[in-house]
Amino acid sequence: xNLLSAILQPALHLVLLLALPPLLPxxxxxxxxxxxxxxxxxxxxxxxxxxxxxxxxxxxGAGTSWVxxxxxxxxxxxxxxxxxxxxxxxxxxLHFAGDVVAFAALLAxxxxxxxxxxxxxxxxxxxxxxxxxxxxGALAEPVLLLVLTLLCxxxxxxxxxxxxxxxGFGDVLEPxxxxxxxxxxxxxxxxxxxxxxxxxxxxxxxxxxxxNTHLELTMIHExxxxxxSGPDLAFIEYxxxxxxxxFAALLAHLVLPFPAGxxxxxxxxxxxxxxxxxAVGVVESLMARLRLRRVPQLLVSAGALAALGLxxxxxxxx
Amino acid sequence: VTLLLVSLGLALASALVAALLGPAAGERAGFRAxxxxxxxxxxxxxxxxxxxxxxxxxxxxxxxxxxxxxxxxVGVDPLxxxxxxxxxxxxxxxxLHALRSCDxxxxxxxxxxxxxxxxxxxxxxxxxxxxLAAILGVVLARDGVLFLVAWEGMTxxxxxxxxHDEARPEARRAAMTYLIASHVGAAALYVLFALxxxxxxxxxxxxxAAAGPMAPALAGTAFGLAITGFGTKAAFFPLHxxxxxxxPAAPPPAxxxxxxxxxxxxxxxxxxxxxxxxxxxxxxxxxxxxxxLVVVGAVTAVWGALNALARRDLKRLVAYSSVENLGIxxxxxxxxxxxxxxxxxxxxxxxxxxxxxxxxxxxLMKxxxFLLAGDVVAAAGTGTxxxxxxxxxxxxxxxxxxxxxxxxxxxxxxxxxFVSEWMILTAGxxxxxxxxxxxxxxxxxxxxxxxxxxxxxxxxFVKAYGVAFLGAARxxxxxxxxxxxxxxxAAVLAAAAxxxxxxxxxxxxxxLPGRAAAALALAGPEVVASAGGFGGVAVMAAxxxxxxxxLTWLRARLLRGRAVREGPVWACGYEQVGPRLxxxxxxxxxxxxxxxxxxxxxxxxxxGPDGYFPAAAHYLxxxxxxxxxxxxxxxxxxxxxxxxxxxxxxxxxxxxxxLYVLATLVLLLAWELVISP
Numbered sequence: 001x002n003l004l005s006a007i008l009q010p011a012l013h014l015v016l017l018l019a020l021p022p023l024l025p026x027x028x029x030x031x032x033x034x035x036x037x038x039x040x041x042x043x044x045x046x047x048x049x050x051x052x053x054x055x056x057x058x059x060x061g062a063g064t065s066w067v068x069x070x071x072x073x074x075x076x077x078x079x080x081x082x083x084x085x086x087x088x089x090x091x092x093x094l095h096f097a098g099d100v101v102a103f104a105a106l107l108a109x110x111x112x113x114x115x116x117x118x119x120x121x122x123x124x125x126x127x128x129x130x131x132x133x134x135x136x137g138a139l140a141e142p143v144l145l146l147v148l149t150l151l152c153x154x155x156x157x158x159x160x161x162x163x164x165x166x167x168g169f170g171d172v173l174e175p176x177x178x179x180x181x182x183x184x185x186x187x188x189x190x191x192x193x194x195x196x197x198x199x200x201x202x203x204x205x206x207x208x209x210x211x212n213t214h215l216e217l218t219m220i221h222e223x224x225x226x227x228x229s230g231p232d233l234a235f236i237e238y239x240x241x242x243x244x245x246x247f248a249a250l251l252a253h254l255v256l257p258f259p260a261g262x263x264x265x266x267x268x269x270x271x272x273x274x275x276x277x278x279a280v281g282v283v284e285s286l287m288a289r290l291r292l293r294r295v296p297q298l299l300v301s302a303g304a305l306a307a308l309g310l311x312x313x314x315x316x317x318x
Numbered sequence: 319v320t321l322l323l324v325s326l327g328l329a330l331a332s333a334l335v336a337a338l339l340g341p342a343a344g345e346r347a348g349f350r351a352x353x354x355x356x357x358x359x360x361x362x363x364x365x366x367x368x369x370x371x372x373x374x375x376x377x378x379x380x381x382x383x384x385x386x387x388x389x390x391x392v393g394v395d396p397l398x399x400x401x402x403x404x405x406x407x408x409x410x411x412x413x414l415h416a417l418r419s420c421d422x423x424x425x426x427x428x429x430x431x432x433x434x435x436x437x438x439x440x441x442x443x444x445x446x447x448x449x450l451a452a453i454l455g456v457v458l459a460r461d462g463v464l465f466l467v468a469w470e471g472m473t474x475x476x477x478x479x480x481x482h483d484e485a486r487p488e489a490r491r492a493a494m495t496y497l498i499a500s501h502v503g504a505a506a507l508y509v510l511f512a513l514x515x516x517x518x519x520x521x522x523x524x525x526x527a528a529a530g531p532m533a534p535a536l537a538g539t540a541f542g543l544a545i546t547g548f549g550t551k552a553a554f555f556p557l558h559x560x561x562x563x564x565x566p567a568a569p570p571p572a573x574x575x576x577x578x579x580x581x582x583x584x585x586x587x588x589x590x591x592x593x594x595x596x597x598x599x600x601x602x603x604x605x606x607x608x609x610x611l612v613v614v615g616a617v618t619a620v621w622g623a624l625n626a627l628a629r630r631d632l633k634r635l636v637a638y639s640s641v642e643n644l645g646i647x648x649x650x651x652x653x654x655x656x657x658x659x660x661x662x663x664x665x666x667x668x669x670x671x672x673x674x675x676x677x678x679x680x681x682l683m684k685x686x687x688f689l690l691a692g693d694v695v696a697a698a699g700t701g702t703x704x705x706x707x708x709x710x711x712x713x714x715x716x717x718x719x720x721x722x723x724x725x726x727x728x729x730x731x732x733x734x735x736f737v738s739e740w741m742i743l744t745a746g747x748x749x750x751x752x753x754x755x756x757x758x759x760x761x762x763x764x765x766x767x768x769x770x771x772x773x774x775x776x777x778x779f780v781k782a783y784g785v786a787f788l789g790a791a792r793x794x795x796x797x798x799x800x801x802x803x804x805x806x807x808a809a810v811l812a813a814a815a816x817x818x819x820x821x822x823x824x825x826x827x828x829x830l831p832g833r834a835a836a837a838l839a840l841a842g843p844e845v846v847a848s849a850g851g852f853g854g855v856a857v858m859a860a861x862x863x864x865x866x867x868x869l870t871w872l873r874a875r876l877l878r879g880r881a882v883r884e885g886p887v888w889a890c891g892y893e894q895v896g897p898r899l900x901x902x903x904x905x906x907x908x909x910x911x912x913x914x915x916x917x918x919x920x921x922x923x924x925x926g927p928d929g930y931f932p933a934a935a936h937y938l939x940x941x942x943x944x945x946x947x948x949x950x951x952x953x954x955x956x957x958x959x960x961x962x963x964x965x966x967x968x969x970x971x972x973x974x975x976x977l978y979v980l981a982t983l984v985l986l987l988a989w990e991l992v993i994s995p
Contacts, residue, residue: 057880061887063790065710067721070866073873077865084861094861096854098744102731105740106862108773109730112780119784119901122708123887127784127901134780135909138773145743145769149762152747164665165751167744168851216890226888231876235869292909303766310750314758 009262010093016266017083021241022046024248024277031281046241053234061121061227071117072225072232076239078110083242087169088249089258089265095170100148103169104141107202107243111137114236118224125216129223132292136208136220139299140201143194146306148172150191151254153313173253190309192254196279197302199247201295203240206284208295218289248276321366322394322402322458328359329451336444346421348440353417356447360410363402363454370399371830378460378524388463388521396833397593398457400674401586403830405457407816408578408681409450414809415689416446416571418802419696442482442569448475449575456583462511462521469507469583473500476580479572480564492563499560503550507587510543514594527593531600541607544591545614552584554648555618558641559946562625565640566633566701570692573633574685577640582677585647589674589838596658598840605659609760611652616767618645621917621945623774627781628911628918628941630903631701632691635782636684639727642771643680647673649764650742653749654839656757665749666839668849672741674831679726679734679820686723686813690716693806694786697799703785703903707792712799715807717787719814724783726817728776732859734820737827740855743768774910781906790897822859825852917944 026043033040042048060068084094085103092099111133118130152165155172166172201208204221216223225236252272258265290298332355339348369375378393394402420442452475455468477500481493515521517536518529532540545554553561561581565573596603622642629635650673657666693716694709695701710717726733729740746768749761791797801807820827828849836846889895911918919942926935967978 054876058877058882059885060882062884063708064884064887065788067710067788073866073869077862077869080865081858081862085858094854094857096858097849097851098740098747099851099854099858100747101740101743102855102858104769105729105731105736105772106858108728108776109725109862112725112728112730112776115777115780116784116788119780120788121887122789122897122900123889123895124899124901125889126887127906130780130784131901131906132909134777134906138770138777138910141773142766142769145765146762149747149750149765153751153758155751164662164748167747167751216888230880231873235873293913296910296913307762307766310762311759314750314755314762 005262009090012262012266013084013088013090013093016088016269017080017242017245020270020273021245022050022238024244024273025241027274027277028281028284031278032285035282035285046237050234050238053229053237054231056230058230058232060229061123063122064120064227067113068117068120068227069232071113071120072228072235072239074113075110076235076242078106078113079239079242079246082106083246085169086246086249087173087253089267089269090262091170091174095168098167099169100152100167100172101145104144104148108137108141110239110243114224117228121227123227125219125223126226128217129220132220133224136201136295136299139296140198143299143303143306144198144202146303146310147191147195147198150187150306150310150313153310154185154187154191174258187309187312188254190305192251194302194306194309195247195251195254196276197298199244199251199276200280200283201299203244203247203280205280207287207290207298210289244277244280245273248273251276321362321369322399322454323392325359325363325366325406326451326454326458328355328362329447329454332356332359332447333444333451336440336447339440345438345440349421349443350417352440352443352447353413356413356443356450357410357417359447359450360406360413363406364410367399367403367406370394371396371403371833374833385461385463385467388461390464391460391522391524392458392464393460393523394458396837397586397589400831400834401457401582401677402454404582404678404681405450405453405579407678408685409446409453409575411682411685411809411813412571412574412578412689413446414812415574415692415806416443416569418804418806418809419689419692420569420571438482442479442572445475445478445482446572446575449479449572449580452476453579453583457586460523462515462523462526466504466507466511469504469587472580472583473497473504476572476576479576480568482569482572483567486567488563489567492560492567496560496564499550499557503547503557506543506547506550510540510547510591513540513543523590523594527597532595534601534604537595538604538607540595541591541603544588544595545610548584548587548591549614549648550584551587552581552644552648553618553641554584554614554644555621555641556945556949558618558622558644559943559950561641562634562637562943565637565688566631570689570695573637573692574688577637577688578681578685581640581644582681585644585651585673585677588651589670589834592655592838602659602661603655605656605757608652608655608657608659609757611648611655612760612764613652615645615648615650615652616763618642618648619767619771620774621645623771623778624911624914625918625941625943627774627778627907629778630703630941632694632703632706632782632786633688633701634941635703635778636687636691639687639775639778640680640684642775643676643684643727646739646742646768646771647676647680649673649768650676650738650745653742653745653761653764654835656749656753656760657745657839660753660757662749662752663839663841663845664848665745665752667835667841667845668741668745668748670838671828671831671835671849672738672745674835675741675827676735676738678827678830679738679817682813682820683723683726683733683735683817686719686810686817687727689806689810689813690720690723693802693810694720694799697802698793699795700793703782705793706786706796707897707900708788708790709796709799710787712791712797713787713801715801716810719810720783720787722814722817724779726821728779729772730776731855732818732821732862734817734827737821737824737855739768739772740851741828744851777907777910781903785901785903785906789900792897792900822856824855824859828852919944919947 118126209220332352336352381390452472459465483489518526626638654669726735746765923938
């Protein structure tokens with residue numbers, strides 16, 4: 001039985017990580033369509049789009065270098081690598097003390113290369129998107145780390161050696177999940193709210209960015225990838241879907257109680273991720289995007305929220 | 319210690335050779351002899367440091383030589399050996415680069431060759447060797463007086479290095495600022511060592527450490543003095559104001575030495591002071607020590623990163639990133655001290671080891687970046703980012719090495735900077751869960767500051783890389799740039815390879831500072847062994863590289879036989895996209911720095927053209943350091959004004975001075991005869 005679970009768990013993790021992500025943008029689009037009274041595209045449309053792009057040739061911007069071509073590859077590779085670290089309903093295939101930090105750093109590396117590729121295009125539109133992405137990314141990173149700190153503190157000394165707290169997803173998420181998560185710990189609701197804001201910002205969603213806008217001047221993520229095509233664009237779209245899935249999975253771990261066992265855990269995770277996608281769709285339907293100058297305020301408020309939760313935890317002495 | 323002393327002697331001899339040979343046998347001969355000597359000194363020193371670190375050769379030797387008040391005692395322990403390793407590695411790489419870039423015969427230095435260029439090369443090499451010798455002296459000294467002598471020698475030699483290009487007013491100004499700041503710091507150190515010597519009855523480090531516990535007030539005062547004195551050298555906020563001027567003013571290899579090795583002496587001093595102030599036998603340091611270091615580090619790191627992001631001059635941007643990274647080191651030290659204060663050896667070990675490893679990592683990546691910045695500035699003929707652009711195609715080797723450095727210094731995997739920042743962040747996260755209330759808040763502050771500084775630094779370096787190397791050339795000069803060859807290229811590639819290696823082999827990297835950190839943290843081998851995760855980081859880095867390689871292969875496979883072509887980039891249908899349409903170094907950070915003009919103020923200085931027959935007009939747009947303008951300058955002004963009153967004493971009349979001498983003598987006589995007995 002142990003051998004089976006030793007193979008089953010990583011295999012399940014891999015299948016979830018590779019197959020599920022494109023479903024999420026489909027769900028978001030469907031929710032938006034329903035709220036707007038339309039029928040909307042099929043749920044599986046993102047998969048078809050990806051396949052179509054993978055079958056195409058490529059056009060590269062004139063005068064671009066290998067950094068431009070490295071952007072899509074690195075952004076997808078970092079997202080997948082981060083996915084190997086994050087537990088998806090069960091332990092992750094790659095886990096170590098401090099992997100929480102590595103998760104954040106991998107996503108930052110993906111951003112670094114996306115921004116560099118955009119600057120390589122040499123067009124002011126892509127430079128503009130790069131500038132905005134770098135700005136919001138720099139502000140989202142401490143908020144994400146604050147949320148992760150809150151998680152580490154909330155998990156207490158459960159997995160920590162040497163009288164210290166934990167800093168590995170395995171030690172952090174499982175105790176939290178076992179304790180029926182946010183349902184019993186009000187602080188985690190605060191953390192979840194802050195994490196949801198980071199999710200919206202990091203995945204270029206309303207109210208930070210509008211993935212459906214057609215005006216280059218207002219875009220952030222979309223304008224950075226304007227000049228990618230074919231398999232490169234497929235890598236970017238897929239990588240973005242994986243990133244959205246990772247944040248949704250983290251959110252699910254925070255909010256939902258996770259039962260033991262690989263199948264049950266995976267089931268709860270899928271439900272949670274889809275639920276997060278529905279929430280994103282609802283937010284996108286009900287809100288307008290903020291003015292660019294307002295976005296930092298949103299991120300800072302999310303950070304303040306997480307800091308408040310942390311203050312409560314520390315005051316209580318864990 | 320023998321090898322390290324030989325290295326010191328070699329460096330001194332090189333300095334002497336250059337000083338003597340320069341006038342006698344020609345500048346170039348003097349320069350080359352001294353630089354080769356410095357390289358030799360670095361190689362020997364590196365071997366000695368590695369031997370001491372890995373084989374555990376340590377000890378103290380008293381040399382038969384006397385100093386007034388002190389004694390010539392030298393010694394090696396893991397801490398000394400580790401910092402000697404950092405210093406010799408950085409100095410060696412930079413000297414290798416200098417062999418090409420500062421060679422008077424090749425004249426590839428930043429300024430166009432001038433008549434005054436040649437006579438100074440030997441002097442440069444001599445000062446460079448002298449600085450290295452002084453650094454080694456600081457690291458080896460085991461006596462307060464000897465330490466201060468070496469410290470002063472280091473300051474003076476490096477001051478001359480900063481002001482080496484004395485024809486430029488900004489270099490003279492930067493050198494003066496550096497000298498004054500250094501002496502303010504040194505003043506604090508004099509008081510510190512005087513206090514310690516009074517407590518212990520001698521200047522020897524062993525005597526001080528063994529002198530028994532200090533009163534908390536005395537220890538606290540001494541710690542405050544140590545932070546001020548050593549923090550000035552390490553450029554902690556707000557005493558960092560000298561750094562962003564001094565590094566760009568110095569020739570590139572000297573800048574690498576200053577930022578990569580010399581500023582780390584501040585960290586070394588701080589660690590050494592901890593051995594003296596909070597010895598293993600004594601009481602644990604107070605919580606506020608660690609908390610203070612965390613706060614100082616947090617402000618320094620974020621301030622440095624924000625200012626780096628705002629800069630438009632490549633060297634200045636890199637210089638501010640030095641300020642940021644020294645702040646990160648302070649965060650690690652602070653967390654380590656919190657661990658000591660609360661009896662958590664694992665936290666202390668993680669904090670100290672992360673901080674020390676970051677010293678080595680930053681030394682390597684910063685010397686890499688300063689050397690590359692020097693190459694770029696020399697090739698493009700300007701330091702302004704907005705006049706570069708598209709250098710990747712003209713300087714492929716430089717561009718590839720710069721990318722390694724930029725990723726590493728932003729704390730991103732798989733660079734070496736990630737490993738040390740990961741250790742410090744992990745320490746912060748675990749400390750937040752394990753420390754009691756107030757100390758845990760400090761740990762949270764460390765995590766948030768490191769996150770923010772990391773994000774800002776990433777933005778700063780992606781900007782620098784994007785504007786300088788990517789896109790299209792913005793000026794004809796940038797279009798004509800070329801990779802430097804020979805020793806300069808080799809030095810840069812070696813530095814980049816070391817950065818990548820330490821990033822991919824974190825467990826190996828962590829061995830180097832391991833024993834020093836364990837000694838600082840009072841952590842036994844079982845604690846060191848329980849600080850895990852290095853294997854995980856290595857697997858992650860390997861996975862990442864494999865994924866990148868696999869996806870690159872997959873894309874090539876998919877595109878085989880399909881139409882792959884180049885087209886104009888999208889600019890709303892506008893086809894004539896020229897280099898001037900590219901985003902600029904000032905525009906890129908605007909969403910962040912625009913609302914923060916209070917912190918990163920922009921000063922416009924413009925005049926004319928006015929009237930019908932306009933005379934000379936000028937336009938100068940520069941960034942100022944708000945901390946310098948609003949915190950340091952007013953204090954200095956007031957201080958100088960107060961000192962103005964004393965200047966009445968210096969009337970410039972010989973008779974008056976003779977009177978002073980007489981009065982002093984009479985007073986001393988009176989003291990001896992009347993009061994003293």
